Amino acid sequence: MNAQLTNLLSRIKASADDSSQVRSLVQEAQQIICKRQKLIKIADRSKDGWLVVQEYESDDIASNSEDEKRLKKSKNAAEKKRKILTGLSWVLRNAFSLKVIVSFLAVIFFLFSVLLCYFSRGWNG
16 A cells, blocks of 8 residues: 555656646545555454455455445455464464373273273183
8 A cells, every 4th residue: 555655646746737637646545545444444343353354355356336245255254264373373382282182092092902902802812
């Protein structure tokens, strides 16, 4: 957005003699600012913040009449990403505990298989 506005300001400066061109460029700049404000509001109102905005912006196919559907779809996609990232961070935080649990389960499985072999041969071996 900043690069777009800088470009527009440079073009306004270059076309200072043509008032209709300046008005057109100013209007374009206002549209960019309004879009940015909308994205900020979407991010502020959603629990998933800028993830929703990223999903919203990536869905360029939707028209203005489908804006509400597009926003809902973006929120759902962002929520799924957040849940995945939350789950992944839990796994990383608890990696040591998971190793202990897996090791314990491996020992239990080994003991179970030894007992199964022992009992499958019968009591007298």
